[in-house]
Amino acid sequence: MATHTSASAAGTGSTTPRPASGKTNAVVLTLMAAVFLALLDSQIIATALPRVIGDLGGLDQFAWATTGYLIGGSAALPVYGKLGDLFGRKRIFVGSLVAFLLASAACGLAQTMGQLIAFRVVQGIGSGGLFICVLAIIGEMFGYREGARYYGWISITFGAASIAGPTLGGVLTELASWRWVFFVNLPIGAVVLFVVVMMLDLPARPQKARIDYAGVVLLTIAIVALNLFAGWGGVKYAWTSPAILALAAGTVLVITLFILVQRRAADPVIPLRLFANSSFSIIMVLNFIGGFVGLGLLNYLVLWLQTVTSLDVQKSGYVLTALMLAVVVSSWVSAKAIGATGSYRRHPTLSMALFAVTAVLFLSAGPSTSVALTIGYMVMFGVAAGLNMQALSIAARSTASMQDIGAVQGTATLMRQLGTALGVSFFAALMTGRLATGLQERFGGDSAVHIDKDGSLSPEVLGQLSAPARLELATVYADSLRPVFVVMIPLVLIGLLAAFFLKDAEPAEHTDV
Secondary structure: OEEEOOHHHHOOOOOOOOOOOHHHHHHHHHHHHHHHHHHHOOOOOHHHHHHHHHHHOOOOOOOHHHHHHHHHHHHHHHHHHHHHHHHOHHHHHHHHHHHHHHHHHHHHHOOOHHHHHHHHHHHHHHHHHHHHHHHHHHHHHOOHHHHHHHHHHHHHHHHHHHHHHHHHHHHHHHHOOOOHHHHOHHHHHHHHHHHHHHHOOOOOOOOOOOOOHHHHHHHHHHHHHHHHHHHHEOOOEOOOOHHHHHHHHHHHHHHHHHHHHHHHOOOOOOOHHHHHOHHHHHHHHHHHHHHHHHHOOHHHHHHHHHHHOOOOHHHHHHHHHHHHHHHHHHHHHHHHHHHHHOOOOHHHHHHHHHHHHHHHHHHOOOOOOOHHHHHHHHHHHHHHHHHHHHHHHHHHHHOOOHHHHHHHHHHHHHHHHHHHHHHHHHHHHHHHHHHHHHHHHHHOOOOOOOEOOOOOEOHHHHHHOOHHHHHHHHHHHHHHHHHHHHHHHHHHHHHHHHHHOOOOOOOOOEEEO
16 A cells, blocks of 8 residues: 655646556445445335334334434444544444444344344444445545545445335345345345455554543434434424423533533544634535435425325336436536546535525426426436535545544534434424415315325325315425425525635545555
């Protein structure tokens, strides 16, 4: 391995990427397999849950099989990033992979819903390490321009996992058992472990490091509390209930304590000095807004398809697939362009501008809008989401010295995930109150219209309504969803303004395998 710290190596380097060796490609492909497993397991259980409940019971708890995984992964992100900076990324990656595989085996052997949820939390903690370590490893192996094309591979992996997850879960459940949804990770993970141990050549960091235990504990509590606040608020508890108010107050208190601890820690989990770099601070803002809007709004776009456009589940699934492909393709093209030009600042700018245009278009849309136009709006939204996804990861890498790559990537990814969690909750609160009022005004006590707890309408019920009633209902949903797009506009305009101040930068270090 050669390590380059000169200005030329760390800077723009050659405009023509150096050919990657077969060994390098094999290692990166193996790392992508690890990312695939981490992303796949956030979704693969969805189609297996009815069978899981049938075997283990716990209908009132089953949502935690997914929520626990996501919260565990979110809490682990910045911690793994910092541990990689302190002790070496290969070592931490291997540890997180082993934890993920052991938890996968335990999930497959679970005998009660409580056991499954507990093991899913541990599996989520392992998955957070897999994802953030791969981002940091690529950042250590390559400069940001050369590494941009490998970040583009993550986009393809994300799309593949999103599309394959529910389908693969259903196939494994039908052909074998729901337990194979978890057991399938073991042979793939074993191959990943072997290749990484044998072929990935990154330095360990044997120097004595002081772990910020107080920071780790406080950050974990804050992330869990914030996720619970976002997930429970307006759903399980009213926003003004004691439980939600206590969560909100507790979250603010713990975050305040965390910041105070970070100011004094020798090796803080999230070094506050990173925010002295204006580009880093802007990237964190853009990541939060990108998660809040780009992923937080996704469920409501699906709701629009099924209730306002009146597409059935299968057809709306096709449109959602087209949207996800737009995310993947635009993200991949964005990463390739950054690798070729070295400039990333225009990508989040264009992303926020397209988000604003999409919001305006949906504000003018309704039941009379053609399916073709609606699909066009959805694809535009997907392009906007993809343009900031990998571009911001690459931008974050460019602000990091070699000692801070993990902390930078962990913080950036955490901000996007927190934005997503809060976006889902905020948009739900915004829509549901208006929906309830609209349904009461238009339908009163009409028992033919049954609204599910999450605000969605049963497709079977929708199909049984008369044409005038369906149009009336579609109008109610369109009116209820418009405030979501109204609020989206100032958010993405803030992001657009922030993106204008983002500067292209060069990384401080560059490392090759």
